[in-house]
Amino acid sequence: ISGVTLQNSPFWTTHIYKCDHVKLLNLNILSPAEPVKAPSTDAIDIDACTYVHVKGCYMSVNDDAIALKGGKGPWADTDPTNGKNEFIIIEDCKYGFCHGCITFGSESIHSRNVILRRIQVDKAARLLWLKMRPDTPQQYEYINVEDITGNVTYFIFIRPWTQFFDLQGRTDMPLSYGKHVTMRNIEMSCRSFFEVEKSDQYRLSDFLFENLDITTDNSSYDKNQIDHFEMKNVKLNGIVL
Secondary structure, eight states, X not given: OXXXXXXXXXXXXXXXXXXXXXXXXXXXXXXXXXXXXXXSOOSEEEESOEEEEEESOEEEOSSOSEXXXXXXXXXXXXXXXXOOEEEEEEESOEEOSOSOSEEEOXXXXXXXXXXXXXXXXXXXXXXXXXXXXTTSOOEEEEEEEXXXXXXXXXXXXXXXXXXXXXXXXXXXXXXXXXXXXXXEEEEEEEEEEXXXXXXXXXXXXXXXXXXXXXXXXXXXXXXXXXXXXXXXXXXXXXXXX
16 A cells, blocks of 8 residues: 555554555555544554555554554454464654554554664654553564654553453453563653553563653653663663663
8 A cells, every 4th residue: 555645534544454565655644633533543553464564654643553453352362363463664654643653452462573663753642552451461572663753742651451351251360471672762752751560460571772862751760660671871851871
């Protein structure tokens, strides 16, 4: 799909399901957040797909710009209609308002080998958002977010996501994972730098923040929320950590 404008969708704008080798190039994807809010209009939903390339797009929508999906529910990983996302590259894009520049979940069981790079962001709510759903076994791994400029409300956002929570009779809570996440070469202003919440519902490990220059209203962070969390040349409000 190349060189078209997709505007004012009544629902998710572009949703690819169980596809491979897809290119979405030089698209304008638009739906207003104001003065009248559009409905849930994700720009691009990637649902159980492999080898997806998003390049040169402009996205400004009243929901997530890029959302990785693939299934939900206590036994979602055993349902053949679901699946993982793998080998995803989003690059050279520009973002206006959206809820998440790249959002993992909430309907995702496994997303890995994902790169978001060389993007410019203006007024997005979250740069990287991991929706950790306590009723679904999830794995988000090998994620690179790099070479980014602009402004967001939240730099990184990881918390339990309980909307439509339903264990469907399962007595134990599925354990989920977010691991091997790298955020580097980023110059950005934000309201809050580190919105990460530890939980017994998931494990976060092996994060690297490198070459960050962040201006923020809330510079607090807690490395103990993530196991094996490394920071290299990270500058918060002009102070090198």
